[in-house]
Amino acid sequence: MSQTTLLQSKAISNATRSTLFKTFLRARRLQSTLTLKETFANQIPSRIEEIKSFKKQYGKTVIDQVTLDQAYGGMRGIKSMVWEGSVLDPEEGIRFRGLTIPEIKAKLPHGPGDSQEPLPEGLFWLLLTGEIPTEQQVRQLSTDLASRSELPEHVVKLLDSLPKDLHPMAQFSMAITALESESKFAKAYASGVNRSEYWNYSYEDSLDLLGKLPMIASKIYRNVFKDGKIGGSIDLNKDYGANLATLLGFENKDFTELMRLYLTIHSDHEGGNVSAHTTHLVGSALSSPFLSLAAGMNGLAGPLHGRANQEVLEWLFKLRDEVNGDYSKESIEKYLWDTLNSGRVIPGYGHAVLRKTDPRYMAQRDFAQRHFPNYELFKLVSMIYEVAPKVLTKHGKTKNPWPNVDSHSGVLLQYYGLNEASFYTVLFGVSRAFGVLPQLIIDRAVGAPIERPKSFSTEKYKQLVAQIQKSSS
Numbered sequence: 001m002s003q004t005t006l007l008q009s010k011a012i013s014n015a016t017r018s019t020l021f022k023t024f025l026r027a028r029r030l031q032s033t034l035t036l037k038e039t040f041a042n043q044i045p046s047r048i049e050e051i052k053s054f055k056k057q058y059g060k061t062v063i064d065q066v067t068l069d070q071a072y073g074g075m076r077g078i079k080s081m082v083w084e085g086s087v088l089d090p091e092e093g094i095r096f097r098g099l100t101i102p103e104i105k106a107k108l109p110h111g112p113g114d115s116q117e118p119l120p121e122g123l124f125w126l127l128l129t130g131e132i133p134t135e136q137q138v139r140q141l142s143t144d145l146a147s148r149s150e151l152p153e154h155v156v157k158l159l160d161s162l163p164k165d166l167h168p169m170a171q172f173s174m175a176i177t178a179l180e181s182e183s184k185f186a187k188a189y190a191s192g193v194n195r196s197e198y199w200n201y202s203y204e205d206s207l208d209l210l211g212k213l214p215m216i217a218s219k220i221y222r223n224v225f226k227d228g229k230i231g232g233s234i235d236l237n238k239d240y241g242a243n244l245a246t247l248l249g250f251e252n253k254d255f256t257e258l259m260r261l262y263l264t265i266h267s268d269h270e271g272g273n274v275s276a277h278t279t280h281l282v283g284s285a286l287s288s289p290f291l292s293l294a295a296g297m298n299g300l301a302g303p304l305h306g307r308a309n310q311e312v313l314e315w316l317f318k319l320r321d322e323v324n325g326d327y328s329k330e331s332i333e334k335y336l337w338d339t340l341n342s343g344r345v346i347p348g349y350g351h352a353v354l355r356k357t358d359p360r361y362m363a364q365r366d367f368a369q370r371h372f373p374n375y376e377l378f379k380l381v382s383m384i385y386e387v388a389p390k391v392l393t394k395h396g397k398t399k400n401p402w403p404n405v406d407s408h409s410g411v412l413l414q415y416y417g418l419n420e421a422s423f424y425t426v427l428f429g430v431s432r433a434f435g436v437l438p439q440l441i442i443d444r445a446v447g448a449p450i451e452r453p454k455s456f457s458t459e460k461y462k463q464l465v466a467q468i469q470k471s472s473s
């Protein structure tokens with residue numbers, strides 16, 4: 001019987017009801033003041049037990065079959081990973097712990113005052129624990145992350161020494177790798193800590209890392225594109241998005257709102273995408289969270305993945321130059337065909353899993369409609385949204401002619417004056433850390449094994465196929 005039902009039951013006396021009510025309230029109060037680490041630590045035994053008994057009962061159940069096409073086709077669609085934070089439905093899009101983006105926006109704590117956007121710290125809590133944190137818990141987490149922001153001197157020196165024409169993503173990955181010197185996990189492992197404690201040190205590293213990412217990102221931004229000085233200082237009372245906006249040098253209230261939304265929706269997109277999978281794979285060798293995330297960021301830097309947000313902007317600007325103010329459907333359609341006929345992809349369109357417009361695109365479109373419906377570039381992006389799916393369908397190659405997350409993000413940043421497109425993937429990377437680090441901590445808590453799928457040579461596959469054909473004839 002639940003506590004609420006018990007309290008309503010006629011079978012108990014008023015005195016018992018009053019005692020029960022007080023106990024219930026005390027438990028609720030205690031629960032709502034637990035830190036993220038305490039909340040997660042409490043869950044570990046039952047998580048381990050749940051997986052153990054699930055495997056014991058159903059471990060030999062066949063959950064998928066693999067074709068030769070899939071082996072040659074980037075392993076598309078093969079069910080072979082466990083990822084707790086989110087599941088991606090081809091038609092509906094992402095659900096974070098079962099919640100859609102509109103539900104996340106409604107349920108997670110928002111920024112202060114009249115903020116309408118969810119806090120990425122809250123999403124991190126949800127992804128790690130499956131629970132929605134209270135306002136108080138999220139504020140505490142924001143302060144915890146802000147208190148970890150300082151960079152070691154060698155990382156600052158490293159960033160200051162890099163040439164300005166080194167891509168911001170290469171700088172980002174190098175700085176994260178260089179933070180390895182701070183890894184509590186690596187030190188604990190070297191000193192022979194018991195494996196049941198791995199999660200604890202990975203948790204600390206993950207929070208240290210999240211805390212330092214705004215400093216790293218801002219240092220890169222200010223070094224490469226501005227005067228080299230960070231835009232402001234960390235405030236322990238501000239939330240993550242607000243601190244990031246300040247450090248980058250943007251004090252606009254709406255830009256801060258954009259950062260909250262941006263960091264929340266770019267965080268997690270199942271485990272099989274390149275950045276998430278790479279972080280998970282490298283982490284499975286017990287590399288520290290710093291080395292694991294840096295590996296994931298190198299994958300995010302690819303133009304078919306996170307760097308598509310930069311490609312979109314550059315492609316949009318070329319389009320703008322080429323059509324010379326003529327934003328008619330006909331001239332946009334011609335530009336789309338020119339791109340396709342020259343053997344290039346339309347950046348920001350298509351997806352390996354999705355078969356509809358990405359809800360992350362819609363969340364950004366909604367933001368633009370609320371904040372700057374008449375902005376020229378927003379109108380252009382909207383016009384492309386009307387034309388491109390038809391052109392891609394006619395072109396007949398892509399399985400998904402609809403826009404993805406990267407199709408819209410750059411235009412939002414442009415509106416607020418963050419014009420430097422080569423920096424955009426770094427912001428994606430800061431957000432992606434919120435999605436991939438929870439799984440790394442969970443993996444360490446439940447003792448996930450080193451990942452090692454099987455590969456065959458073409459020769460060996462031929463033998464296998466011949467064998468299968470022979471036995472079925």
Ligand code: CMX
Nearest residue numbers: 304305306308345346347348349350351352397398399400
């Ligand atoms: N423009 C032109 N052709 C496209 C296309 C696009 N936007 N998207 C897919 N295609 C082509 C593929 O190149 C492939 O061609 P070939 O058979 O000649 O190799 C064919 O259509 C089938 O591809 P698919 O099965 O539909 O898509 P994939 O799962 O192979 O690839 C993705 C997915 C995202 C890499 C691809 O759609 C693409 O390159 N899009 C443009 C880049 C982009 O926006 N990437 C960002 C994705 C989101 C993210 O990770 O951040």
